[in-house]
Amino acid sequence: MAVLGGAFAGSFVPTCYRTQSMKPPFRIGISCIGWDPEGVLGPPQSGHIARLEFRRRLEKDAKVREEFSHLVREEKERLRARREARMPPENNAGLVEYFLETEARDIEFEIARLRPRLTKDFFEHVRIELAKLRFAVARTKEMEDRVIELEAMQKVLLEGTEAYDKMEGDLVLAKERLMRILQSKDKNSTLLEMVERNELSRSVLALLDENIADAQQNDQKEAAAFMEKVRAAILKYITI
Structure with a gap:
């Protein structure tokens, strides 16, 4: 049985870097996968209480959870197709422009996809361009705007790559722990041991x-039912 991973999620103020209203710095929030993992359905519309009530419905009602999962999968597929239609340039200069034109909701996806290219060489390219603009003899409004754009992009990408690398490490641990639970012959004992070690999260x-959503999508009903039981057991030991 495969243990799957997903993209990381966060939040940004601007719709893209190129906006006159953008004022750095911005903070990135990173979380592991969950229901609506990329915020594909948008922010809650009715406040904190409504969000908690919906979460409780997801926990108790398998049908609601399955319908919600189906909706999330459809929207994720639409987002995936749109994102993958964008082709990043091969050089650092082009990659800078690519990120400057990336919408905020796609930033985490692009960081994950292009993490191998976000190297010291890339950030050195950004640093050099910033230095040239800052110390130019005659600075124009366009140059000042470019500095703001590059500084914001640099900050978000540096924080994003750091958060992504940390999330990858956390995900490895989560996979190992989930596999230990799924493969255990005495799941209750295993869960108790993990609670004592503070390994359930x-x-x-x-x-x-x-994994449940993936099994349902692939019509693996027995596997989904098995994992639903495991899920119910885990819920006895952790607080959502």
């Missing part, structure tokens, strides 16, 4: 949710 549960 929302990351493990979210990863299990992803």
Whole structure:
């Protein structure tokens, strides 16, 4: 049985870097997979209480959870197709422009996809361009705007790559722990041991949710039912 992973999620203020209203710095928030892992359905519309109520419905009602999962998968597929239609340039200069034109909701996806190219060489290219603009003898409004854009992009990408690398490490641990639970012959004893070691977390549960959704999508009813039981057992020991 495969244990799956997913993209990381966060939040940004601008719709893209090229906007006159953008004022750095910005903070990135990173979380592991869960229901609506990329915020594909948008922010809650009715406040904190409504969000908690919907979460409780997801926990208790398998049909609601399955319908919600189906909706999320459809929207994720639409997003995936749109994102993958964009082709990043091969050189650093082109990659800078590519990120400057990337919408905020796609930034985490692009960081994950292009992480191998976000190297010291790339950030050195950004640093050199910034230095040239800052110390230019005659600075124009366009140059000043470019500095703001590059500084914001540099900050977000540096924080994003750091957060992505940390999330990858956390995901490895979550996979190992979930596999230990799924393969255990005495799951209750295993869960108790993991509680004592503080090894049960929302990351493990979210990863299990992803596996359940994947099994349902592939019509693996027995596997989905088995993991639903495991999920119910985990919920006895952790607080959502």
